[in-house]
Amino acid sequence: MTIKYITSKSPLFMVKAGLNLDELPSEQEWKENLDKVSLMKNRVREIPSSMSPNCQILSTLFLQDNPLLESIPESFFFHMHGLKILNLSRTGIESLPNSISELTNLTALLLQNCGSLKHVPSLARLRALVKLELGYTAINEVPAGMEMLANLTSLDLLCSELHMIPAGIFSKLCRLQKLRVYWGLETLKVAVEEAATLKKLDRLLAQFHNLQDFNCYAKSLNSQGGPNEYRLFFIPLEIKFTPYADQYEWNQLFDWTLPYELNKAVILRGVNICGREKEDIIFLPKEVEKLLIRDCHDVRNLSSIPTFNTLEKLETLEVQDLSNLSGILLNVSSESSPVGQYSHLKVVRIYGCHKVMKLISSKLMSELKNLEQIRVYDCGEIEELIAVDDDVDDNEERSPKEFLLPKLKKLSLQWMPKLKSICSCNGLVMVCDSLQVISLWVCPKLKKILSSSSKLQLGVLKNLEEINVGGCGEMEEIIAVDDVDCKEELMISLPKLRKLTLGFMPELKSIINVCGSTNGVLMVCDSLQEITIWDCPQLKRFPIYLPIDEKGEPSPPPALNKIDVTREWWEALEWDNPNAQTLLLPFCKFD
Template sequence: MNLFLDHVGRRVVQDQNLKDIVDKIVEKCGGLPLSIVTIAGTMKEVDDFCEWKNALIELEERVESVKELDIEVYEPLKFSYDHLRDPKIQNCFLYCSLYPEDFIITKVELIENWIDEGLLDGLQTKEAMHPRGYSILNKLENNCLLERAEDFIDGVKMHDVLRDMALYIKGQQFMVKAGMQLKEFPSEQEWTVNVEKVSLMQTFKLEIPPHISPRWPHLSTLILKHCGLERISESFFKHMPGLKVLNLSDNSSLEYLPNSISNLKTLNALILSDCEQLKYVPSLVELTALRKLNLWRTRIEEVPHGIEMLENLRDLRMMSWDLEELPVGILRRICHLQCLTIGMTFVKGEEAGQLRKLEWVLCSFRNVQEFKKYAECTQGKYPTSFFFRVGGTPMLGNFGHPPNFKKIEKEVIFTDSEIERCDDRVVPHGLQTLTIENCDDFKCLNNIPLFRKATDLKECRISVCEGMECVVDLSLSSCDAPDNIEELGLFLLPNLREVVRVGVAVEIESTSHAPTPPAIFSSLKKLQISGCSKIKKLFPVEQLQGLPNVENIDVSYCDKMEEIIASEENHKGEGTTFILPKLKSLLLINLPNLKSICSGGVMIPANSLHHLYIVGCPEVKRIPLSLPLVENGKPSPSPSLPKMTVSPREWWESVEWDQPDAKEVLSPFVWLLGDYGRKAALLNLEINS
């Protein structure tokens, strides 16, 4: 009873009449925890006496009408399934049984599969379908029909008993042997003419005999994902006239598809992603019902014949190491696309810009000129989520995840391109992330016109730009301060000397107090700088007064770095200045010439600090942290700092603290990296950077 009440709420036992019914319902669950939890989840929002009475009657009829032990288990659970009411939601639940036992299903993948199955029809856009999918997932989770996968950020799984119940409900309509390590295709004796969905996924070494031609006239879904297939005979698809979803993904040894696929005229989704050796896809001319075509991470050498005839296509994903550019004219013909993901292949700006219904796009343009053409054709109407690469080589294949409208991306990467030639008219509306790499003529952020209009920019990453000496140059006549940037990453900039150049007039000021520079990066939360060999000082302390929101500072492999926070001589001796009040993480790694984190008289409050990592900084003599004080005035460990990572031991033993007893107080929280551990940690951080 307590388990039931924990899930349904204890209010139901306050009314004696209702309590009597609850007692009988719990009794009908037969002591099975899964049944108790599932039925409680179904009834937890119900307060009406009549509904509870009706639920008991339904449950009694179910259990008394069957005798087999397994069915006695299933029927109480089926009560929760029936109370979903909506057939489409019920079918969304049943679909999950096509996966192997205990399989963790990512929510985005599951929603995409529901879309392919037509279970989210009635909505016109993917941007609307995804919230609908999440709403269904929430209902299934709340009714305890699916469970959230532990240690998996956005996944669900189906309890084995609930999976068995779902397969019991579908009977001969589902043939599921997923995850059963099959080596041979199911025999004809196992086929049923009524089968609608077949899933053999995760069987790894499945062989389909050349003579096999299953007679499945009602088959709508065939999942042969990750089966280790090497070949499929011409006759295999001959008797599947109603097939709508064909998933052959993750068969890395499959090189060719049979021409008989060209006759699957009812096909809505053809999924061939991660067939890494696939070179040939037969003609698609007759597949006019096709709405999704996924050719991500294949080796096709040319676009499948007839792709331009797929006027109903809504989702195209394509990435091949052997296809350099999408042929002209294709995108114009498939103009109803909602999702376009093209990797390792350039697209024409003008054609992509004419896709008026795009909601999600990932693609590469050969140069700035093509990007300009795209911007001009869109007329300012950009997709909800976009990821563009301009110049360099086309985008690599690690971005092939399905569209996730819970995590909207608005990013542009400029690579080896003349970014200065991009005026503010090409800035996509709502641009959030800007990456600039291998642009040797690039000087600083506020020297490029597009920067002025990127008012929603939150993240900026700059790497391998030899001409860059500063990030922002305040000496320029037209200077726009990047007040909106929250994350700034600077990597492998060999000539970078300062983050903010304040100008000659400020530098030679001879008065006792130099004018305070204007606030720069006032929204900055995270700063990461690595491999910048000429920079000596990160920020002057005067600029830190305009950086109240900084939470993370990560500096590594900057050989000439001498000071993190530099203080002018005339500032010293004026009492203690506290900076970076919200700092949560400070990482200083392999800085051989670093002498000071902060100059004397400047301290960092440790109240918010979660992570302190100082490795390979032998010249640092002082750690300027201000620990919280207890009533007797002595320092105490910061409650938010679980440990400090330092190396080598000799450095830790010699380093000084401004607060008496601070080292003694923190010693129990110090993790000393040995030589091997230090090298491994440095290598790991280098790889992550």
């Protein structure tokens, strides 16, 4: 009886989420003391036209993710004046009832991804609103009364049907901290200038179609600072973005709720960058940390991009499908490239640039102290990654010249039919002793990945966690260690190696080949968990060291849990230790 009394007087929750409901609970189930209602992720098709729940203290209503819901009757909100949070995101509604305008206690109105929504009634009386989300709706004009929402701290207007944003709105929204906005072609320049003066703005995502608007905001960032995090897109009107973009990373850039590694990004896609008059050049904010350039076919080299050489803190450079980009991607321009321009660079990604011949000029290697990741995909003309400059003499008798990449963690190369070497000049060594992941797929001309002296090689291997190599038809050895004079079996430690995957390499003869060692190599891999080897018929020996247990007997590597190979290959292997094959057999998964 006590429980019945308490529940009849205390605020109640009604939660019927994800139950595939095709209609709302009956009006009798909407009790007067309901405080929060969640009906999200259902298949509700309609709300009865006369339905008007008497829920005066209801504060939260979740109806999001009901894609079949197309309309809400005028009467539905008549008795919900206490409502503070209303979420209708990802529903099929085409318009909101005018009764929304009377919900004066609303602090959050969430309508994101309502792709059919074309009409939002006046918001003038909703002065308590703190968060308003209209992103990816079909509205073509800013809702009436939005300039009255002086308490807004978060606003999403990333709506591709918006024709313009009038002046006089952002000057009134002085508390904004988060803003996503689509600047239509008819937007007045003064509206962009107003947005640039928002003092409390901490996070901005803006899509521009007009060069004048883009430059207006970029110049304001250079002159007076701006948000701690921004992503500025300059994209032609004909390129439409949806929340279900075909490439995950581009979709991720448009969504500030997802984790992302950099705070300040500029994305240029499908625009004419270089072929502009001097007074009409593109301005890039000096503190850009991430620059993505895609489908800009007039770009022949990076130095030709106006204001590219003014970037002071560039950390990630990504270029995609630049059909005329040629020569060396990262090169020195004697005229305009400042010393240390790439000193902050951490990530280089290049996709689908079929005229690029080499990735990095050797003259820049001293600047790349912070480079952590190199990824090259589908660049059909690249023959080597490091372009050795003319002043380096291959025949000069001297100690090996070291190219230091001390922080490089990931090297990923895919679909590169002409790649023959990382660096082709004899006597030159790429030292990257932080390397954690080597991933190479379909590089049919590459015969080995790394080659160095034994002293340097120990550093290269000590942090390796993954080796993934496949589809390299001429690969003979993964790592070659030179200048070793050793008459006994040599043990090389890979203390952090967890995963080894090798596949479809008919010429592969060894994983690590040590020149000068007459008795081969043993790999000490105490962290190794997974081994996968397919279609490597010339690999006759798997040189894994078996640790000795407390009884003095050999034992499997302590972390090993799976060996994925073919039975035929496994049974044909040659073993130095006659017990090895039997000890490792329980871990084998034969296909």
